[in-house]
Amino acid sequence: MKLSKGAQDRKRTFMLITIPVLALFFCFNTLPLIKGFMYSFTNFKGYGSYEWVGLRNYIDLFSDARVGKSYWFTFKYALVSTIITNVISLVLALGLNSKIKCKSALRGIYFIPNVLGGLVIGYIFSFIFTYVLPVIGQTLGIGALSSSMLSSTGKAWIAIVIVGCWQAIAMNTIIYISGLQTVPEDVYEAGAIDGVSGWKQFKELTFPLIIPFFSINMVLCMKNFLMVFDQIMALTKGGPSQSTESISYLIYNNGMSGGQFGFQSANAFVFFVVIVIISVVQTTITNRKEEQL
Amino acid sequence: MHKTNKAARTVNWPITILLIIGCVTIFFPLYMAVIIAFKQPSEMTNDIAGALALPASWSLSNFAEAMRVTDFWHSLGNSLLLTVTTVVLSIVIHGLGGYAIGRSMKGSKFYNFAYLYIVSGMFVPFAILMMPLVKQTAQMGIANRVGVILCYTVFFMPLNLMLYRGYLTNIPLALEEAARVDGATTWKTYWSIVFPIMKPMHATVAVLTAMSTWNDVMTPLVIMSGTGQNTLPLAQLNFQTQFGTNYNLAFASYLLALIPILLFYIVCQKQILNGVVNGAVK
Numbered sequence: 001m002k003l004s005k006g007a008q009d010r011k012r013t014f015m016l017i018t019i020p021v022l023a024l025f026f027c028f029n030t031l032p033l034i035k036g037f038m039y040s041f042t043n044f045k046g047y048g049s050y051e052w053v054g055l056r057n058y059i060d061l062f063s064d065a066r067v068g069k070s071y072w073f074t075f076k077y078a079l080v081s082t083i084i085t086n087v088i089s090l091v092l093a094l095g096l097n098s099k100i101k102c103k104s105a106l107r108g109i110y111f112i113p114n115v116l117g118g119l120v121i122g123y124i125f126s127f128i129f130t131y132v133l134p135v136i137g138q139t140l141g142i143g144a145l146s147s148s149m150l151s152s153t154g155k156a157w158i159a160i161v162i163v164g165c166w167q168a169i170a171m172n173t174i175i176y177i178s179g180l181q182t183v184p185e186d187v188y189e190a191g192a193i194d195g196v197s198g199w200k201q202f203k204e205l206t207f208p209l210i211i212p213f214f215s216i217n218m219v220l221c222m223k224n225f226l227m228v229f230d231q232i233m234a235l236t237k238g239g240p241s242q243s244t245e246s247i248s249y250l251i252y253n254n255g256m257s258g259g260q261f262g263f264q265s266a267n268a269f270v271f272f273v274v275i276v277i278i279s280v281v282q283t284t285i286t287n288r289k290e291e292q293l
Numbered sequence: 294m295h296k297t298n299k300a301a302r303t304v305n306w307p308i309t310i311l312l313i314i315g316c317v318t319i320f321f322p323l324y325m326a327v328i329i330a331f332k333q334p335s336e337m338t339n340d341i342a343g344a345l346a347l348p349a350s351w352s353l354s355n356f357a358e359a360m361r362v363t364d365f366w367h368s369l370g371n372s373l374l375l376t377v378t379t380v381v382l383s384i385v386i387h388g389l390g391g392y393a394i395g396r397s398m399k400g401s402k403f404y405n406f407a408y409l410y411i412v413s414g415m416f417v418p419f420a421i422l423m424m425p426l427v428k429q430t431a432q433m434g435i436a437n438r439v440g441v442i443l444c445y446t447v448f449f450m451p452l453n454l455m456l457y458r459g460y461l462t463n464i465p466l467a468l469e470e471a472a473r474v475d476g477a478t479t480w481k482t483y484w485s486i487v488f489p490i491m492k493p494m495h496a497t498v499a500v501l502t503a504m505s506t507w508n509d510v511m512t513p514l515v516i517m518s519g520t521g522q523n524t525l526p527l528a529q530l531n532f533q534t535q536f537g538t539n540y541n542l543a544f545a546s547y548l549l550a551l552i553p554i555l556l557f558y559i560v561c562q563k564q565i566l567n568g569v570v571n572g573a574v575k
Binding site: 271 | 305311316322345389396397407416419421422447474476479510511526543562565566573574
């Protein structure tokens with residue numbers, strides 16, 4: 001069958017659009033990915049000459065204490081922040097979706113943290129943690145607050161969790177609200193007839209209906225928290241004594257200026273694989289849950 | 294609403310009040326930023342009352358000084374340039390790409406592969422692309438604003454392509470076919486018929502792309518570090534390393550960096566909220 005002139009034109013135009021788009025994507029996404037993979041088998045410092053070292057970098061990666069520490073911090077941070085963010089934003093969304101006054105103004109206010117840049121917010125919080133909170137702690141006699149959280153190896157990560165959640169909650173709340181709006185009013189009415197209310201109403205009626213939004217938030221949150229960078233840069237620069245060094249920050253810091261271009265490329269590649277695995281696992285688990293319901 | 298019984302209309306005051314009190318957590322950091330930005334170094338005392346009090350006078354001198362030190366207008370100009378160009382390129386390139394690929398996927402292995410190939414780019418963290426991209430942009434002679442814009446255009450491609458394609462699946466082919474019968478070329482049909490229909494998606498793409506570009510630190514940090522050009526967030530980073538101890542000046546500078554995006558949010562709040570929800574849920 002011969003294609004009509006119009007159909008031919010359509011096919012050709014689509015091809016002429018797709019090829020450059022694919023080329024652009026290849027050039028700035030796939031090509032650097034392949035190059036990064038290649039560098040991960042070298043001892044490249046970021047300048048000068050380099051040699052192939054085979055799997056050396058990958059073997060070293062698993063025995064490198066600093067890398068291990070950064071994975072531990074990043075996962076601890078991501079997991080704790082994801083849980084806190086989702087609990088608070090769900091509660092906040094339920095509140096913002098109930099019959100309240102000034103609904104749209106309140107929703108608008110609670111979204112503000114999301115539009116502000118992570119770096120500047122980090123700097124503002126850094127001041128609060130360093131100067132304001134200790135003063136409050138000393139005055140009220142709370143020992144745990146009387147010195148700066150950011151200079152303590154045990155507590156600095158909590159400060160980063162607070163700032164990370166402060167920003168992420170805004171986004172998750174909006175998504176939960178849009179989820180809650182999909183729940184039809186008669187579900188609650190039917191529940192009320194059966195005498196279901198309060199926590200039971202939420203657990204048995206509301207939550208199952210917004211599971212898709214819950215899974216979006218989990219995946220989104222986890223991925224963003226695992227790639228934390230701006231907050232670290234603004235609050236601690238990985239310190240004190242590398243206790244808050246995230247994987248992204250370590251790759252940036254040691255790869256770009258620490259002469260570990262090759263080694264950190266291996267780290268970045270492992271990190272990439274980890275992110276893919278987590279995203280796939282999370283999506284399959286939540287998909288399966290959705291099917292069951 | 295046919296039912297207007299009392300229970301449905303009562304305002305839940307306890308929750309309203311709790312939520313209003315909760316706003317303190319949002320406003321407290323911003324309040325701190327404002328008062329510190331207006332204070333003089335001599336007003337920075339070491340007790341609660343002093344730390345939380347309003348400044349003695351509302352002088353703009355810190356802002357003038359901060360603007361001079363950080364070369365504010367230049368950084369603002371760069372941020373605007375990067376954001377606007379990226380948004381325009383995203384709408385043009387991703388819109389076209391979404392249309393061409395989305396409309397051809399039915400029964401075509403090639404286009405299905407192309408779509409999955411680009412969308413899977415969403416999983417690639419910037420950390421892995423960062424170091425090779427620095428080398429690559431330097432070799433190509435675009436370790437500057439051009440390189441940053443090209444990188445953004447590619448980073449946002451997976452999400453935007455997905456959004457455009459998803460939107461197009463709900464738009465019937467009839468209009469395009471009618472235009473074809475009338476003898477219009479595919480290219481012309483796109484710009485005169487499809488592009489205007491996709492307007493709601495352009496808004497979503499514009500909001501998402503603009504906010505990510507405006508607040509991004511990492512890409513310009515690694516790619517344009519050698520050019521002496523700053524974006525607004527980058528200027529704060531450099532400011533912090535040079536004059537980290539003068540908090541009043543620093544906070545004036547931070548506020549200046551926050552004001553443009555806050556204004557944008559106040560003006561386009563509805564579009565931004567819609568855009569964010571669309572981007573995440575679709």
